[in-house]
Amino acid sequence: MPVVDEAAVGRIFREESGRSVAALIRVFGDIDVAEDAVQEAFAVALRTWPGGGLPPNPGGWITTTARRRAIDRLRREARERELLSKAAALALGTDDPGMPDEVGPVQDDRLRLIFTCCHPALSTEAQVALTLRLLGGLSTKEVARSFLVAEPTMAQRLVRAKHKIKAARIPYRVPEDHELPGRLRPVLAVVYLVYNAGLTSPAEQGLCPEAIRLARTLATLMPDEPEVAGLLALLLLTESRRPSRIRSDGSLLLLGEQDRSRWDRALIEEGQAIVRRCLRRNEPGVYQLQAAINAVHADAATFERTDWPQIVALYDQLLTLAPTPVVALNRAIAIGEVHGPAAALALVDELDLDTYHAFHATRADLLRRLGRNSEATAAYERAAALAPTDAERDFLRLGGRDAR
C-alpha cells in the first residue's frame, strides 16, 4: 500500500475536489453547502487515510462522504424543506463510500460548474477566482496570493460572486449550442489567464499545470469544440518551453536564446498532434492559430531555421480574426525575420501601443539591429519602466539580448 501522507492527500484534493464540488452543487443547488461539505470530507480523509490507507476510489469516497456530511448538516439545520426532501431521496440511493458511483454524470457537473463560474454576468476577476477556488481546489489564500490581492479582499470577492450566482439565479447548466460561442469565450479566456498568471509570476508556477488540467478537462468534455482543443494545444506548446525561458537567476531568455534541447518533446508532440487535427478540421480560431504558430516554432531545430514565412501567414490569418494591435505587433516581429528590421519597424511605428512594454521592447530590438543605438537605448528604458514583472524589467534594463 502506498504511503499516504498529508502531501498526498493535498494532491488528491487538488485533483478531485472540483469534481466533488461540482457534483454536490448539482445535488444541493448551493455552492456554499457543497464547498463546506467537500472541505469536511477532506478533513476526515486527512485524519483517516494516513493510518487506514487510501480507499480504492479516493475521489468517489470524497464525493460520497461530502454528500453524507451535507445531508447531515441540512438535516441538523432542517431549514429548507425542498433541499431536505432532495437529500432524503439521495440518501436512499447508493451510499456506500467504496462505490465509484460518481463516474457518469459527474464530468458534466464540472462542465456545468465552469460555465457557472465563467458566466458573462460575473466580472473577469470573479470568474477567475471562482474557477480556481471551486474547480481548481485552491484555497482562498492561494487564490489571493496568485493574483496579488489581500486574502480578505479575495474572500470578499468570492462571497460577492457566490451571492450574485444565488440571488440572480445564474444557471448551473451547459449552455445550448446556439449560446455556446458567446459563453465559451470567457471560459477559455479564464483558463488562458490562469496559465499566463503562472507564466509571468515565477512564484505562482503552480497555476500553469492547473490551467493545463482545466484545459484538458474541457477538451475531454467538449471534444467537438475546435477552440477548446486549440487552447489546450497552445498551453501544452507554451508549457514545453517554460523551464527554458528563465535563467537560474530568474532572468528571461528570448526564444532565439533558449536551449532547444531542454524543450519538453512529449508536450510538443501532444500539442502538435492536436494542431494537426485542428488543421484537418479547418475551422480556425484565435487559440488554434496561436497554437499553430507555436507548433511551427517547436518544429525548428534552431531559431534561424524557423519557417518564418509560415509564421507570417498564420499571423495574417490571426489578424483577420483578431485585428488587435498586439497581434499586429507580433506579426511585425515575424515580418522582421523575413524582410528585415526596417520593414518591421515601419509596421511597428504605426501601432498605437505606447503604454505596452512589449511594444517598446520590440522597437528597441529593431532599432538596435538597425544600428540606431541611442534610440534603442531610449526605447529599452521606456519598456523597462512599463514592464509588469521584475524579471522582464531587469531584462529590459540590461538592454535586452544585446547585453548578453
Added chain:
Amino acid sequence: MTKYMLSVHSVEGEARTPMTDEEMQQSHKQLGVLEHEMKSSGAWVFSGRLHGPDTATVVRMSGNEALTTDGPFVESREHLGGFYIIEAQDLDAALALASKVTEIIKAPIEVRPFADTSGA
C-alpha cells in the same frame, strides 16, 4: 422562478440620436409584439414608463414630520426611465428577454433580481 426588474436609465443632458417618426413607430410596434409574447408566456408581471426626473418629488421624515421636497432622490445624471418586471426561470432567461428589449429600444438595460422571491 425568480422575479427580475429590467430597468432603462436615461442620462440627463446626454441626447441620444433621436429616432425618426418611422423608427419610433417601428419600435413601438416591436415592443407591443414583445410585450404580448411576454404576457402569453407568463413572463410579464408589470411594466411602466416614467416621466422625467423633473416631475419627481421626495418625501422624507424630518423629526416627526414628513418633509416634501421638489426633485429626484438620487443626485446623479442617470435616472430610472422605465422598467419591466418579469418572472423567469433563471438569469439566462431574463437576459434573453433583456436582449430583445435593448435591441428594440437601443438603450442599455440593467437586469436585477428581486430579493423576496424565495424559490416561489
